[in-house]
Amino acid sequence: MREWIAVFKRGIAIDNPLTVLMIGLCATLAVSTKVEGALFMGLAVIFVLGMSSVIVSSIRHLVPEKVRIPVFIVIIASFVTIVDLTMKAFVPDVYDFLGVWIPLIVVNCMILGRAEAFSYHNPVRLAVADGLGMGSGFAIVIVVLAFIRELFGSGEIVFLGANLLSLPDGYPAPGILVLFPGAFIVFGFIVALTAWYNRRTTGRTVETSAHCTIEEGGR
Amino acid sequence: MRRAESTPLNMVTAVLVTCAVAATSLTLTYEVTRERILAQERAAEERALRAVIPAGEEFEIVPDVLDEAREAAGDTPVGAVYRVTGVDGTFIGWGVRAAPRGYAGPIQLVVGLDRAGIVSGVSIITMNETPGLGTKIVTEEGWIEQFVGWDGSDIAASARDFDAIAGATKSAVGVREGVVAAGRVYEDVLMSEMGEVDVP
Numbered sequence: 001m002r003e004w005i006a007v008f009k010r011g012i013a014i015d016n017p018l019t020v021l022m023i024g025l026c027a028t029l030a031v032s033t034k035v036e037g038a039l040f041m042g043l044a045v046i047f048v049l050g051m052s053s054v055i056v057s058s059i060r061h062l063v064p065e066k067v068r069i070p071v072f073i074v075i076i077a078s079f080v081t082i083v084d085l086t087m088k089a090f091v092p093d094v095y096d097f098l099g100v101w102i103p104l105i106v107v108n109c110m111i112l113g114r115a116e117a118f119s120y121h122n123p124v125r126l127a128v129a130d131g132l133g134m135g136s137g138f139a140i141v142i143v144v145l146a147f148i149r150e151l152f153g154s155g156e157i158v159f160l161g162a163n164l165l166s167l168p169d170g171y172p173a174p175g176i177l178v179l180f181p182g183a184f185i186v187f188g189f190i191v192a193l194t195a196w197y198n199r200r201t202t203g204r205t206v207e208t209s210a211h212c213t214i215e216e217g218g219r
Numbered sequence: 220m221r222r223a224e225s226t227p228l229n230m231v232t233a234v235l236v237t238c239a240v241a242a243t244s245l246t247l248t249y250e251v252t253r254e255r256i257l258a259q260e261r262a263a264e265e266r267a268l269r270a271v272i273p274a275g276e277e278f279e280i281v282p283d284v285l286d287e288a289r290e291a292a293g294d295t296p297v298g299a300v301y302r303v304t305g306v307d308g309t310f311i312g313w314g315v316r317a318a319p320r321g322y323a324g325p326i327q328l329v330v331g332l333d334r335a336g337i338v339s340g341v342s343i344i345t346m347n348e349t350p351g352l353g354t355k356i357v358t359e360e361g362w363i364e365q366f367v368g369w370d371g372s373d374i375a376a377s378a379r380d381f382d383a384i385a386g387a388t389k390s391a392v393g394v395r396e397g398v399v400a401a402g403r404v405y406e407d408v409l410m411s412e413m414g415e416v417d418v419p
Binding site: 033034060061062063064065066067070071074075077078081082085086088089090092096097099150153154155173175178179 | 221222223224225226229230233234237238241244245248249252255256259260263324345347349350351352354386
């Protein structure tokens with residue numbers, strides 16, 4: 001159980017897919033203009049990552065090495081399509097906002113990366129921990145990013161049609177925050193914050209990996 | 220347990236079985252969600268149509284004129300043309316669904332025209348404009364009402380008198396293009412069509 005928690009926690013802090021591993025960034029920067037969209041994106045990723053981890057890990061002995069990538073992609077694409085159809089049916093407004101980014105989860109290297117680097121080599125129990133941990137790490141960062149960008153960039157937070165929080169009327173919303181440069185600026189601060197937190201808790205500097213590199217074997 | 224060897228048979232079996240299971244589960248999901256998805260789309264469209272022609276009761280798609288309408292609209296994609304009738308079944312106007320290009324992808328909107336071709340309202344169904352800037356086409360109070368009263372039979376003249384929004388020029392011009400397209404559809408297609416369709 002301790003091992004399970006350790007693996008889960010790695011995804012959130014020390015191996016956070018966004019702020020440390022730096023994978024799956026394009027979707028993150030693009031959809032983090034609204035908390036509502038970001039939250040559902042986070043949930044979608046948790047579901048896809050969790051489910052694909054379970055399946056990949058449970059059939060890992062049956063899938064020959066040479067065809068593993070096509071098999072992973074089919075599995076991931078199936079779960080993404082399930083999310084896509086479900087969101088279209090039940091939260092159409094959010095679906096419209098997320099648009100192409102939902103189907104694009106299929107090619108998000110975070111999901112394939114975890115299947116390849118972790119689930120394919122580890123028992124189901126740990127693969128679940130990794131999938132949920134990485135998914136949650138993604139969701140937390142994207143929601144925080146969206147919260148800052150939406151609140152300070154447009155002056156209010158609208159969630160499923162309800163106004164959750166708004167700044168005083170005279171607040172001069174700096175539009176740049178909701179534009180692309182704002183995503184990079186705010187994200188930079190979050191990366192710095194995570195690095196600082198990770199250094200404090202582990203007592204060493206955690207290297208930020210280059211885009212799309214994944215460590216072999218996991219654990 | 221050892222991993223399955225990469226023999227041709229193993230590889231083919233692994234991929235085929237995965238695909239079959241995936242296809243089955245997707246079919247099931249599709250079956251479960253299909254009705255709801257269709258209902259959601261119909262509801263969104265009907266809401267938009269009601270907003271642009273409040274007196275409308277029945278919104279009936281006119282498939283025959285769609286090809287001509289698309290030609291009339293030029294570069295702006297037209298999704299559907301609706302014939303709108305009131306509570307007592309009298310013909311009261313038209314709805315045109317168009318998808319002009321905004322700053323971030325198409326802006327799906329519906330334009331309502333009364334029987335004389337005067338724009339009675341514009342309603343945006345979906346868009347992906349920048350929050351806080353492009354979204355002003357919806358949130359800016361009174362902005363979208365400027366199109367009310369534009370004359371579909373001479374849309375080019377009406378379009379000269381147009382207020383964009385600072386910081387959201389492309390989004391605003393996108394909406395204008397949608398209205399212009401609807402006007403052109405009226406001018407070129409619906410105006411002459413009216414006699415035939417309107418016979419009780």
